Amino acid sequence: MAQKIKVVQCGLGFAGASLxxxxxxxxxxxxxxxxxxxxGVGRDVGDVLGxxxxxxxxxxxxxxxxxxxxxxxxxxxATQSKIVDIYPRVKKALSSGINVITLAEEFANPWYxxxxxxxxxxxxxxxxxxxxxxxxxxPGLWLDVWPFFLSGCVYHIDKIKIQYMSDLSPYGRSxxxxxxxxxxxxxxxxxxxxxxxxxxxxxxxxxxxxxLAGCLGFELSDVRVRVRPxxxxxxxxxxxxxxxxxxxxxxxMVDAYGICNGKEIIEIHKGACCKPSLEVPGFGEExxxxxxxxxxxxxxxxxxxSLKSENGWSTTAPRLLNWIPFIMKAKPGLLTDLRDFPLMxxxx
Amino acid sequence: MAQKIKVVQCGLGFAGASLxxxxxxxxxxxxxxxxxxxxGVGRDVGDVLGxxxxxxxxxxxxxxxxxxxxxxxxxxxATQSKIVDIYPRVKKALSSGINVITLAEEFANPWYxxxxxxxxxxxxxxxxxxxxxxxxxxPGLWLDVWPFFLSGCVYHIDKIKIQYMSDLSPYGRSxxxxxxxxxxxxxxxxxxxxxxxxxxxxxxxxxxxxxLAGCLGFELSDVRVRVRPxxxxxxxxxxxxxxxxxxxxxxxMVDAYGICNGKEIIEIHKGACCKPSLEVPGFGEExxxxxxxxxxxxxxxxxxxSLKSENGWSTTAPRLLNWIPFIMKAKPGLLTDLRDFPLMxxxx
Numbered sequence: 039m040a041q042k043i044k045v046v047q048c049g050l051g052f053a054g055a056s057l058x059x060x061x062x063x064x065x066x067x068x069x070x071x072x073x074x075x076x077x078g079v080g081r082d083v084g085d086v087l088g089x090x091x092x093x094x095x096x097x098x099x100x101x102x103x104x105x106x107x108x109x110x111x112x113x114x115x116a117t118q119s120k121i122v123d124i125y126p127r128v129k130k131a132l133s134s135g136i137n138v139i140t141l142a143e144e145f146a147n148p149w150y151x152x153x154x155x156x157x158x159x160x161x162x163x164x165x166x167x168x169x170x171x172x173x174x175x176x177p178g179l180w181l182d183v184w185p186f187f188l189s190g191c192v193y194h195i196d197k198i199k200i201q202y203m204s205d206l207s208p209y210g211r212s213x214x215x216x217x218x219x220x221x222x223x224x225x226x227x228x229x230x231x232x233x234x235x236x237x238x239x240x241x242x243x244x245x246x247x248x249x250l251a252g253c254l255g256f257e258l259s260d261v262r263v264r265v266r267p268x269x270x271x272x273x274x275x276x277x278x279x280x281x282x283x284x285x286x287x288x289x290x291m292v293d294a295y296g297i298c299n300g301k302e303i304i305e306i307h308k309g310a311c312c313k314p315s316l317e318v319p320g321f322g323e324e325x326x327x328x329x330x331x332x333x334x335x336x337x338x339x340x341x342x343x344s345l346k347s348e349n350g351w352s353t354t355a356p357r358l359l360n361w362i363p364f365i366m367k368a369k370p371g372l373l374t375d376l377r378d379f380p381l382m383x384x385x386x
Numbered sequence: 387m388a389q390k391i392k393v394v395q396c397g398l399g400f401a402g403a404s405l406x407x408x409x410x411x412x413x414x415x416x417x418x419x420x421x422x423x424x425x426g427v428g429r430d431v432g433d434v435l436g437x438x439x440x441x442x443x444x445x446x447x448x449x450x451x452x453x454x455x456x457x458x459x460x461x462x463x464a465t466q467s468k469i470v471d472i473y474p475r476v477k478k479a480l481s482s483g484i485n486v487i488t489l490a491e492e493f494a495n496p497w498y499x500x501x502x503x504x505x506x507x508x509x510x511x512x513x514x515x516x517x518x519x520x521x522x523x524x525p526g527l528w529l530d531v532w533p534f535f536l537s538g539c540v541y542h543i544d545k546i547k548i549q550y551m552s553d554l555s556p557y558g559r560s561x562x563x564x565x566x567x568x569x570x571x572x573x574x575x576x577x578x579x580x581x582x583x584x585x586x587x588x589x590x591x592x593x594x595x596x597x598l599a600g601c602l603g604f605e606l607s608d609v610r611v612r613v614r615p616x617x618x619x620x621x622x623x624x625x626x627x628x629x630x631x632x633x634x635x636x637x638x639m640v641d642a643y644g645i646c647n648g649k650e651i652i653e654i655h656k657g658a659c660c661k662p663s664l665e666v667p668g669f670g671e672e673x674x675x676x677x678x679x680x681x682x683x684x685x686x687x688x689x690x691x692s693l694k695s696e697n698g699w700s701t702t703a704p705r706l707l708n709w710i711p712f713i714m715k716a717k718p719g720l721l722t723d724l725r726d727f728p729l730m731x732x733x734x
Contacts, residue, residue: 060541060684179539187535190708191527191701193408336408337695337704347685353539356685360538 043362046071046104046136048127049116050078050097053141053355055087057114060359062093067362070108072097101127105134112362115140116355121152125159128170132162137365138170141354143242146174146182146375147249160372169368171361173375179353180329180343181246181306183375186253188331188339195254195335199305202329203314203321206289207276220287221280221312225267240265240292247296247304249374256304260297265290268311276312288312391710394419394452394484396475397464398426398445401489401703403435405462408707410441415710418456420445449475453482460710463488464703469500473507476518480510485713486518489702491590494522494530494723495597508720517716519709521723527701528677528691529594529654531723534601536679536687543602543683547653550677551662551669554637555625568635569628569660573615588613588640595644595652604652608645613638616659636660 045067047058054074061069069083072095078086084093098104105113113131115124121144131138148156163170174182185198209215220227240263251258270288275281282288289311296304314321314328321328326346333339345353357375393415395406402422409417417431420443426434432441446452453461461479463472469492479486496504511518522530533546557563568575588611599606618636623629630636637659644652662669662676669676674694681687693701705723 056541063542191705193404193704193707194411337693337701339691339693339701341689341691343687343689345685345687353685353687356541357539359541 040066042066042068043112043366044068044070044108044110045112045114045362046073046108046110046131047114047116048073048104049114050074050083050086051116053116053352053358054114057116057355057359058083058087059089060356062089067112067359069093069095070110071095071104073099073101073104075099101130105130105136110136112136112365113138114358115142116358117142119143121145121148121155121159125155128159129162132159132166132168132170135166135168137168137368138163139173139358139361139365140170141173141178141358143174144245145172146178147245148172148372148374150245150248156372164371167370169365169370169373171365171368171373171375173354173358173361178375179357180327181243181308182250183357184329184341184343185250185331185333188333188341189254192333192339193336195303195333197301197303197305197332197334198250198254199332199334200329201307201318202327203309203311203318204327205312205314205325206310207274207312208325213279216280219289219310220267222282223287224285225269225287240294243292243294243306243308247294247306251296251298251304256296256298258296258298258303259300261294262297263292263294265292268309268317270313271316272313274312282312289317291317388414390414390416391460391714392416392418392456392458393460393462393710394421394456394458394479395462395464396421396452397462398422398431398434399464401700401706402462402464405464405703405707406431406435407437408704410437415460415707417441417443418458419443419452421447421449421452423447449478453478453484458484460484460713461486462706463490464706465490467491469493469496469503469507473503476507477510480507480514480516480518483514483516485516485716486511487521487706487709487713488518489521489526489706491522492593493520494526495593496520496720496722498593498596504720512719515718517713517718517721519713519716519721519723521702521706521709526723527705528675529591529656530598531705532677532689532691533598533679533681536681536689537602540681540687541684543651543681545649545651545653545680545682546598546602547680547682548677549655549666550675551657551659551666552675553660553662553673554658555622555660556673561627564628567637567658568615569637570630571635572633573617573635588642591640591642591654591656595642595654599644599646599652604644604646606644606646607648609642610645611640611642613640616657616665618661619664620661622660630660637665639665 047054047069058069061067072083074097078097079099082092083095083097084091113136118124119142124142128138144151180202181200244261247261267287268289268291270282271284273283291309294306295302326344328344330342395402406417409415420431422445426445427447430440431443431445432439434445461484466472467490472490476486492499528550529548592609595609615635616637616639618630619632621631639657642654643650674692676692678690
């Protein structure tokens with residue numbers, strides 16, 4: 039049997055924990071290290087994650103030890119969203135000849151967020167003959183990769199329309215989510231509290247539109263974005279810390295348009311709220327994520343995708359895991375999910 | 387501007403005609419030859435296809451002239467379904483240093499249908515440093531590529547279930563379709579007439595199950611297939627040559643199961659009939675193709691795809707066209723859509 043690919047998991051949050059659980063069941067990859075600053079330093083990862091079994095892998099917060107210790111092939115970075123925040127660890131891993139895969143949001147289209155740092159990371163990877171891949175966090179698949187995949191199935195595209203809705207109700211206990219989305223506030227009160235969330239959502243969505251347009255061969259003259267609060271029409275008593283009354287905010291919607299030759303050629307409506315069935319007809323009551331892509335062109339394609347799991351809604355972590363065999367034979371340098379993912383789109 | 391990729395289109399049937407129409411609008415590819423045995427030999431292809439404009443490309447049935455004439459980079463073979471039937475042209479093109487892309491059904495999984503000839507074609511391509519790609523005809527995308535793509539978004543798969551239905555009503559005038567599906571016959575009468583269609587459907591579907599299972603890493607112990615007629619409950623007066631009365635056949639359904647370790651891990655229900663709304667709740671009245679994929683695993687994914695076009699329902703021809711830039715830089719030899727398509731699936 040071929041040797042297993044050795045992986046260090048950095049970040050034992052929600053995604054990191056599920057990645058380790060999955061790796062322990064795989065025949066082709068092996069988790070050889072676990073890194074976290076906060077969770078269970080010094081303890082066995084099986085104990086920290088409540089697996090009911092010892093794994094022999096001790097959680098460390100010593101990056102040098104994790105990089106140098108077990109000669110890993112791949113470093114999975116599942117910690118923060120921003121390139122600047124994860125840069126020191128990424129640099130150390132790449133410089134040590136370790137391939138890196140990350141789900142940091144900004145790495146879905148790093149040239150947009152940090153052009154200089156991105157060039158530097160690409161150079162470090164090339165110099166050390168290794169590869170870095172940014173898969174971007176959810177909705178990387180939903181708003182980028184899946185529409186691009188479908189674009190490879192048509193002759194030409196007049197417009198792509200994407201509607202995406204995720205269910206926030208399971209996050210009702212998280213103070214960050216409550217604050218970012220302004221749960222329970224009146225529309226007039228959102229100035230301060232919704233603003234952070236709005237800015238982040240709209241910048242992310244602008245990045246997605248530029249990225250998708252570039253890959254599809256559209257030259258955009260303009261991107262228009264609007265963030266609006268979603269207002270509940272019913273009382274929602276869904277968590278011990280949050281009650282939302284009728285007329286109060288229970289989420290937000292980003293409406294974004296990519297303009298090419300005066301026409302809207304990409305249209306994204308990306309929503310997240312506590313009770314999506316109020317906003318999307320037919321959306322079920324169980325927490326899940328749902329999206330619909332329409333490609334208006336020749337031929338017309340319409341595709342829906344919905345995801346349900348007891349352990350969360352993201353497809354990003356599994357996609358990241360499935361990248362592992364590919365990164366081992368990929369060309370050196372910084373790749374991204376959409377531009378360098380082994381996938382084809384429409385040609386022009 | 388980079389030089390356009392030169393393409394010869396062999397076969398001016400439905401797919402071939404739409405491929406040429408699309409190529410004439412592209413900036414990156416150029417049609418430099420048109421080959422057909424029956425349609426418009428000696429005439430300008432613009433005239434033959436009713437484009438209302440001269441293209442300067444004259445339809446030829448002289449394969450040597452087409453292969454040698456305009457130094458094409460790519461040969462598109464969109465004629466017949468069977469490997470043995472297209473082999474002579476494929477061999478000539480590959481031997482002349484031309485890459486080949488085909489939608490011939492058997493080329494989706496050629497090792498299953500013609501293992502010896504497949505080895506030979508692979509060797510010829512490698513010897514001449516060119517690539518051949520089989521995309522397979524519809525439902526290549528629907529039953530193979532799309533489920534495989536989705537498999538790359540989950541940690542593990544317990545089962546894949548695929549339901550596919552295509553609308554045959556636009557083919558009501560075709561004697562072949564009428565005969566193959568047994569339109570207007572009673573279930574008791576199908577012995578001779580449905581049999582041909584059934585055999586072809588079931589062999590094709592067995593090929594798909596083996597192909598998908600192999601790519602997903604499942605070792606099948608058994609494949610079970612059943613073909614059943616679909617019986618209309620209403621009078622269907624949909625074409626001048628066919629009337630179907632209640633109780634008469636209006637299509638067929640292939641139910642196929644791939645068994646691994648005693649469990650059904652792949653389940654395909656592939657139907658085609660004149661009035662799909664009778665068979666699938668919610669299926670609209672306009673002719674189109676619809677499918678639903680469910681991945682039962684971690685997480686659970688459910689995706690639907692529907693395709694409508696005034697010019698037909700297949701995604702195969704556009705996908706074939708979008709392969710052109712990839713084949714120019716692909717490794718030499720025989721590739722297939724699913725095994726060598728730049729796409730990743732679940733790892734094990």
